Amino acid sequence: MSLHASTAAEIGRGLRAKKYSSVEVAKHFLGRIERANPGLNAFVTVTAERALADARRADERIARGHGGPLTGVPLAHKDIFCTAGILTSCGSRMLSNFVAPYDATVVERLDAAGMVLLGKTNMDEFAMGSSNETSYYGPVKNPWDTGKVPGGSSGGSAAAVASRIAPVATGTDTGGSIRQPGALTGLTGFKPTYGRVSRYGMIAFASSLDQAGVLAQSAEDAALVLGAMAGFDARDSTSVDAPVPDYAKGLERPVKGLRIGIIREFFGEGLDAGTGAAVRAAIDAFRKEGATVTELSLPNLPLSVPTYYVVAPAECSSNLSRYDGVRFGHRCKDPKDLLDLYRRSRGEGFGAEVKRRIMTGTYVLSAGYYDAYYLKAQKVRSLINADFRRAFGQVDVLMGPTAPTPAFAIGAKTDDPILMYLNDIYTIGANLAGLPAVSVPCGLVDGLPVGLQVIGPHFSEERLLATAHAWQCATDWHRRVPAAYA
Amino acid sequence: MISVKFFPLFPSGALVTLTRRDVENIAHLARLEITEAELPVYVSSLSSILAFVEQLSGAATDDVVPMAHPLEGQVQRLREDAVTESDRREYYQRNAPAVEAGLYLVPKVIE
DSSP states (O other), X not given: OOGGGSOHHHHHHHHHTTSSOHHHHHHHHHHHHHHHHHHHOOEEEEOHHHHHHHHHHHHHHHHTTOOOTTTTOEEEEETTBOOTTSBOOTTOSTTTTOBOSSOOHHHHHHHHTTOEEEEEEOOSGGGOOSSSOSOTTOOOOBTTBTTBOOOSSSHHHHHHHHTTSSSOEEXXXXXXXXXXXXXXXXXXXXXXXXXXXXXXXXXXXXTTTOOEEEEESSHHHHHHHHHHHBSOOTTOTTXXXXXXXXXXXXXXXXXXXXXXXXXXXXXXXXXXXXXXHHHHHHHHHHHHTTOEEEEEOOTTGGGHHHHHHHHHHHHHHHHGGGOOSSSSSOOOSSOSSXXXXXXXXXXXXXXXXXXXXXXXXXXXXXXXXXXIIIIHHXXXXXXXXXXXXXHTTTOSEEEEESSSSSOOBTTSSTTOHHHHHGGGTTTHHHHHHTOOEEEEEEEEETTEEEEEEEEOSTTOHHHHHHHHHHHHHHOOGGGOOOGGGO | OOOOEEETTSSSSOEEEOOHHHHHHHHHHTTOOOOTTTHXXXXXXXXXXXXXXXXXXXXXXXXXXXXXXXXXXXXXXXOOSOOOSOOOHHHHGGGOSOEETTEEOOSOOOO
8 A cells, every 4th residue: 555545543553563664754745745735735834854854753763662653654734833933824924924933732742742744734814714715825726626625724734635645634623624624625524622622822713612623534543643632731721621531542432322413404405415415324324333313403503603703703803913013923014103003014914804804803892782793692602502412412423414515616605705604504513512523524426525524512522533433444435535646 | 983774674683784984994993904995895795794693683592691611610720920931032023023122113102
């Protein structure tokens, strides 16, 4: 089997069995990036020298017998994670000159696990987008059809792993930004429980929703990487102080007896017929393996998107007020006074969608409108949370589609923000309630991948990973690679 | 002040339309320079976003406690008020657009 057709876990096993060295593995992937990235635009920065240095260290560690399951395995980080001494752009002109002075905790932990940094991946600007078209560095192409979007906001990470120019990559998910691109590119996209992974050094978008996770080829890879990056961090005040289970060990838990709930509201108008059929067939396969399936109604869930488009812009308008052109980031030329400095630095530094969200947030938080918009949205958020809580009183996991359609054409939805926002109609609920959720590939519709979404109660990562793993033991959708990158 | 007009087009809610002036005000509050060409685009898209989120007004939330945080019962931790970081000002200031003698430079504020 060729190196790039191997999962991260398989590469790790190959390294420990001395089938190849980490330096050989790094060179193989760097070569693939060099050939494929100009067509995909998945990477903002390729860190070739750093990768080789990391790989040499990993080889020494393995030679001493101190290698873990991820030691010497290459990865890519979404460009939202601070990497010391390396450009950390967040897909924005605002940070196109920002060299992070420190490592994010996620970066630090995966580095400590011995992973090899290939580079930083392209993304929607400040993680605001569902198609990777809002990036200052240009759109990312979907490896399954380069005329289509890879989804977003972690579109570069998704395209990199889907084209096997990186074995695995990190992502972040505020409203679906790991799961939706995972679905659109045929990957396992895992978003953990809010607070499970430290956000220290992860550039903030909407702080009550943001969470870091993984775009991987398999549930096993997601389990290994998540296990290495999760856990308490005193430097993140929302980090949860709870032990991290051995996710890889828990993968073999059987499906028999699993209580699955189908979310009725996820199969209504707007769902592409082929996608719906693939998702239903997958759920049916679980039933045949001994799971019980119940259809449930979560009546407030259809209000997820409007709730999100009050809460997320409100928090973003506050978080992004730090970009003022004074201490770091873009500064306009020849400001005539301080106000001019702020207005022009921000006006030039931010792209159209980021400005739209900052202004939406500014409006809903402004005097006289706070109660009507922000407070109202937080109350509806409570109702949505209560819907999930009731559902998890009856079932272990909820299932449905990840995205309403397969990947759409580049440019198809850029003129209509609402149409773009509706891509996240099935993913936003889990963010509002802080729940872990995973998208796993469950079929191809007209040659494009579609995803099955599995949502669980807080801290049910083990159960979700085992459910995804069971599906992948019985199917090979996750092994499909677009022909041009096989 | 920001003005908002309500048109009773939908029986379940109200349609919000922003004016040019509204968007200029919002942009000023957000310290964003918006060009002449961008203005009409934002007038239209911000209006449609506000109309879209209007559907929230139909939800019955009278006795509902607003949810500010996804994990119930989690409290913000406090730590000892002690110095835990070393002084790395010069290193951090490498990202600054203009510094002098360890200070960040901005245009003159007081004439």
